[in-house]
Amino acid sequence: MTDACPQDVDGWWAVDALRPGVWRIAEPGHVASFLVEGERRAALVDTGMGIRPIRPVVESLTALPVLVVNTHHHFDHVGGNHEFAEIAIHEAGATRLAEGASLDLVGPYLGYARAMTEAFTGYEIADRAYFHQLTDDRRVRRLPDMLGEETWRIPVSEPTQLLRHGDVIDLGGRALGVRHAPGHSSDGIVLDVLGEGVLLGGDTVNTGTVYACTPDSDVRVLSASMDALAAEAERWDLVTCCHWLVTVVGPDMLIAQAEALRQVVAGTAPLLDARDCLGARVREARFDGFSILVPPST
């Protein structure tokens, strides 16, 4: 069930409530952000691609003051930061956030997204004819025709609050526990909606491909982060991811990815030469329901 935002004229967003006061605000096929509302304020966990303004969507869901909490500094998670005054990020990401998104990534992403949405058309045709499984939150959004390297801008934003492992973000009657979970990026955090069985996983856990291949990734560090989460997996019954078409999973995904990452680190998982979505050379270890990308060997 998707809630419509009056300003969402072209249906870019897919919004649904995961729990009372916890919403997924997805740009399907691209990235998902999440909104958690307390009694005094709300936390917007990531701000999306910056292709469409996210603030009108947020304001259609809550009237409370909003604190942006970035799970990490990557461009696809901070695109709407500039629409808000209060921004928190892990202390390891503060400098990178203030440096701004690398425009080098925007061009390759445009090429990737156009090819991906084109390929998705075939799946939509098959689904309409035979399967009838495709829900709105999994219908890949086509980039606006006018969007190009010159017109897609992600304004620089400055953090107003630096986060550390163990911090608690009090929203009034509801709180987010901050856990540093580096590996995908050095500043990666996950957020535990305390006492409610919900873990907002950022890019630490993902379906599809798990990126341990970017310049600030470290697969050994990611493996240690995932081991720590998997050891407490029974704390959560709902885990969110940010990418690909499945962005809500169960805690079993933490356990499966911890085991897979251990195999990659131990060198027991076969590694194939592959390309990441931006065309960079990587090696890929494939598992049931996801794969893990690590840097190329040379």
Ligand SMILES: [Zn+2]
């Ligand atoms: Zn990322």
Ligand SMILES: [Zn+2]
């Ligand atoms: Zn991401």
